Structure formats: structure tokens, C-alpha cells
Amino acid sequence: MNLSTPTPTNIEQQTQTLINHYQKATLIKPNSAKVYQDIGNLYRSLREFEPATIYYLKAIELKPDLFSVYYPLNFLLQFISWSSEQNKNQILTQGIHLLKQNIIHQPNFPFAHVVLGRLYAQQGEIEKAKDCYQKASFKQINRSYPHLIQHWxxxxxxxxxxxxxxxxxxxxxxxxxxxxxxxxxxxxxxxxxxxxxxxxxxxxxxxxxxxxxxxxxxxxxxxxxxxxxxxxxxxxxxxxxxxxxxxxxxxxxxxxxxxxxxxxxxxxxxxxxxxxxxxxxxxxxxxxxxxxxxxxxxxxxxxxxxxxxxxxxxxxxxxxxxxxxxxxxxxxxxxxxxxxxxxxxxxxxxxxxxxxxxxxxxxxxxxxxxxxxxxxxxxxxxxxxxxxxxxxxxxxxxxxxxxxxxxxxxxxxxxxxxxxxxxx
The missing domain is CATH 3.40.50.300 (P-loop containing nucleotide triphosphate hydrolases)
Structure with missing residues (x-):
């Protein structure tokens, strides 16, 4: 195999170096949601889903309307069972508290309910999860098809x-x-x-x-x-x-x-x-x-x-x-x-x-x-x-x-x- 670009092993090493660089940047810009999102993206590329989730949560804690983070976060939460029970519980507890607050401040962003539903589902709170999904759906329909709400x-x-x-x-x-x-x-x-x-x-x-x-x-x-x-x-x-x-x-x-x-x-x-x-x-x-x-x-x-x-x-x-x-x-x-x-x-x-x-x-x-x-x-x-x-x-x-x-x-x-x- 003829390669002049790095092999995936070298790419992983370079990615980890880049993560270290971004982590140092958080000391200079501790309130930069974009930096935390970038770190989450890099961890996700390494299939390190637990730290990626943690950094995504930190990004939307700093900037609740950073909507581009919610979608990858929802994807990663289905793999939270990989974490230790203690880490899983901490992530879910933090995430549920954060999303509940964000929903209050972002009432016109239905997808936040979807992410909250995923968090509840992973916690075993199935009824709460179903309620979140239905609230998200209701808001979607009310926004796009208000005349159909009478048929809900x-x-x-x-x-x-x-x-x-x-x-x-x-x-x-x-x-x-x-x-x-x-x-x-x-x-x-x-x-x-x-x-x-x-x-x-x-x-x-x-x-x-x-x-x-x-x-x-x-x-x-x-x-x-x-x-x-x-x-x-x-x-x-x-x-x-x-x-x-x-x-x-x-x-x-x-x-x-x-x-x-x-x-x-x-x-x-x-x-x-x-x-x-x-x-x-x-x-x-x-x-x-x-x-x-x-x-x-x-x-x-x-x-x-x-x-x-x-x-x-x-x-x-x-x-x-x-x-x-x-x-x-x-x-x-x-x-x-x-x-x-x-x-x-x-x-x-x-x-x-x-x-x-x-x-x-x-x-x-x-x-x-x-x-x-x-x-x-x-x-x-x-x-x-x-x-x-x-x-x-x-x-x-x-x-x-x-x-x-x-x-x-x-x-x-x-x-x-x-x-x-x-x-x-």
C-alpha cells in the first residue's frame, strides 16, 4: 500500500494532540461553547463517546441555542451504556437537569424535548421519555400544521x-x-x-x-x-x-x-x-x-x-x-x-x-x-x-x-x- 497521508493510527495520535491543544484553549477561553463542541467532535471521531458526550453537554450549557450540538448528542446518548454505572448516572443526571433548563429558555426548539427523552429513556424513565417525544411532536405539528392540532x-x-x-x-x-x-x-x-x-x-x-x-x-x-x-x-x-x-x-x-x-x-x-x-x-x-x-x-x-x-x-x-x-x-x-x-x-x-x-x-x-x-x-x-x-x-x-x-x-x-x- 502506497501512502503519503497518515495511517489511521497516526491520525488518532494527531487527533489526540489536537484535543490537548483545544483543552488548553479552554483555559484561555473558558466560556467558548465552540471550543467544547470542537473537542466533542474530535472525541467522537475517535469513537470515544463518553468524553464526547460530556463536552457536548458543556457546550450547550454555555450556549443553550447552539443547536448543531443537539443532534450529535442525541446520537451519542444511545451508546451511554458503554460507560461505567457511576459515569452513566452522572452524565444522565447532568444532562436531564441541563435539558430541562434549556427547554424553558428555548421553547421553540422541539428537538430539545427529543434529547431529553433520550436521556430519560437511558435512565429507565420510559413514561417520561414518551411524554417528551409527544411534546416534541406536538410542537412540530403546531408550528408546521396548526390546522391539524384539532385532530391531535x-x-x-x-x-x-x-x-x-x-x-x-x-x-x-x-x-x-x-x-x-x-x-x-x-x-x-x-x-x-x-x-x-x-x-x-x-x-x-x-x-x-x-x-x-x-x-x-x-x-x-x-x-x-x-x-x-x-x-x-x-x-x-x-x-x-x-x-x-x-x-x-x-x-x-x-x-x-x-x-x-x-x-x-x-x-x-x-x-x-x-x-x-x-x-x-x-x-x-x-x-x-x-x-x-x-x-x-x-x-x-x-x-x-x-x-x-x-x-x-x-x-x-x-x-x-x-x-x-x-x-x-x-x-x-x-x-x-x-x-x-x-x-x-x-x-x-x-x-x-x-x-x-x-x-x-x-x-x-x-x-x-x-x-x-x-x-x-x-x-x-x-x-x-x-x-x-x-x-x-x-x-x-x-x-x-x-x-x-x-x-x-x-x-x-x-x-x-x-x-x-x-x-x-
Missing amino acids: NSSTQRQPDFLVIGLFKCGTTSFYSYLIQHPQILPAVTKEIRYFSSDFINDLEYYLSHFPAISKNNYLTGEATPNYFTFPNVAQQIKDWFPNIKLILLLRKPIKRAISGFYWGNQFSYRYLNKSLNSIHHLDLNLVQERITEIKEIRKLSFHQPWLSLLAEQSKQNSNINHEIAFHIASSLYIDYLPEWFKVFPKEQLLILKSEDLFTDPEKTMKQAYHFLGLPDHPLTEYRNANRNPYPPISPSLYQQLADFFRPYNQALEDYLGRAFNWE
Whole structure:
């Protein structure tokens, strides 16, 4: 492997050095919320989720309206069980106190209720968590659809009509943002609930509390969690609860998805250190294949032993570019996951969209989605890319190596579906 950029091991060392630099900056600027946010971002890039959470909480303590911190904080809180019981309790107690105060001062920011709900859920206060989610949903609907509040019925819970099950870095954020602009689609409290792939709470009412309690039947609701697609047994769990639900899957050219996913997963280290992969010419595909096999075995574990924690731990033990990128390559082997969904759901309940079609002709692609959901077309005046992740080009030799690797998997997918994706 020819590298002029640092290996992930060196990147981790440089990231830790940068963290030390930022920590010294807090002595000079103790009230700078942005500095604490930056430290949280860097710890998150190292998969050190406990200190990342602590620094994010400190950032919003200093600046309650620093809304960009709430979303990564909500994501990290699902992994707080990794912490020792004492540290977990301290973080949850501090976070609940802080969010309750912030809600008082930020009444028009419904997502603060969502984060508070996550904190309560991790504390085992499920009823309080459900109440937070419903308050967030009520505020969202009252702000965007005030005429529907008369149909709010807190004594009943609304089931989702659709799920966008994948895949991350395939345009799901943009796609969901277009969907919820349809006048007959009501959003969940957050795009990604991640219930079936990471939540430890086996409670239907808890899950349903994330959706608006609107009783009118001519409105639809749903969520978009991109990693549902790659988790074993998720299809059956969804089927058990919602046998008639409609599923939407976006698939992107695997090379593009894998590289974009790599930069997304390492965004903070590469952004702060100004590094890129454009000097990498070759991967050791034997190591990559070995790592993919390990990842598939880890994903089969129970939710009570979070697979992501094991992946993070193994990444620290095997810090080289082959192991880092293997996770994103594994998620791009679509044929490995799709048959499980079709074993459970009939094909008419699953719409597969090509991401490139969404990128080049969003109006036509959304028309397909609306038709699938039984809704009239609703063209938008603008189709904004909601989650851009620009990255430098990779070398032609690496591109060709990845193209050769993915070719048999892509061909198998086309044969299975009887559909050409033209990803060469």
C-alpha cells in the first residue's frame, strides 16, 4: 500500500494532540461553547463517546441555542451504556437537569424535548421519555400544521405508514426532507429514530410515541433510519409489528457510497487535520475481506451487546486503512442483505430507488415515491441537497481496484432483481 497521508493510527495520535491543544484553549477561553463542541467532535471521531458526550453537554450549557450540538448528542446518548454505572448516572443526571433548563429558555426548539427523552429513556424513565417525544411532536405539528392540532388525540398512538430503511450516504436525508414537504406527510420527531437497530427498549408504545398523534386517516407518517437495511432480523421485527408497512430503500453506486461513508465516518479527524485519501493507490483486499467477515459476525449479536461498540474496539486494535474502510465496503454489498427483506416482505411493499436518479432528477424520483405511497404528486420549487459530504477524488488505481472488487456483487444484485443499475 502506497501512502503519503497518515495511517489511521497516526491520525488518532494527531487527533489526540489536537484535543490537548483545544483543552488548553479552554483555559484561555473558558466560556467558548465552540471550543467544547470542537473537542466533542474530535472525541467522537475517535469513537470515544463518553468524553464526547460530556463536552457536548458543556457546550450547550454555555450556549443553550447552539443547536448543531443537539443532534450529535442525541446520537451519542444511545451508546451511554458503554460507560461505567457511576459515569452513566452522572452524565444522565447532568444532562436531564441541563435539558430541562434549556427547554424553558428555548421553547421553540422541539428537538430539545427529543434529547431529553433520550436521556430519560437511558435512565429507565420510559413514561417520561414518551411524554417528551409527544411534546416534541406536538410542537412540530403546531408550528408546521396548526390546522391539524384539532385532530391531535393523545389517547391514541399513530403507527408509521412507511420506513426508509437505507442506506446511509445514499441520499436518505435529502429524500426524507423532500417527503415531509408533501402536505399529506407528517414527520416523526426526528428523521432517524434508530429503534430497530440500536434501542434496547422493547416497547411498541415507546416507539410509537415518536410519531404525531393525528387521527385523520388521509395523512401519512414515517421515519428514515438508514442502517436498518444491514441489520439481521430487523425485517422480521418490523413485519411483526407493522405487517402492511411500506418500505423504501435507496441504493448508490457502491464505490461512491463506500468512499463517502469512509469520509463521513472519519469526518472530524480529516476535517481538522486537513487530510484525505487521494494518495492511497492500493488496498490489501485480503485484509478487507477478513474484516468484512468479522463485521458480519459482529452484526449477528444481540442488541444487548451493541455491535457498534465492538466494531469501535476492534478498530482501535486494528488501526489501518484496510480495516477502517472495510466497514463501509461491507455496507455496500447490497446483495448480502436484500434477500432477508424479501423473505419477509412481498416485493410490492418494498420500493428500491437508485440514488443517482434522486441526485439527477429528484422530481421524477419523488413522483415514484409518492405513487408508491398512494399520494398525489407534489413537485417542489427547490430540491436542496440536505447533507452534502464533499471529499477529494480517489486515485484511478484505487478506483479500479474497488470497481473490480464490487463487480461480482453488483452483477449478483442485478441478476437477483432483474434490473440494471449501470454502476460501471
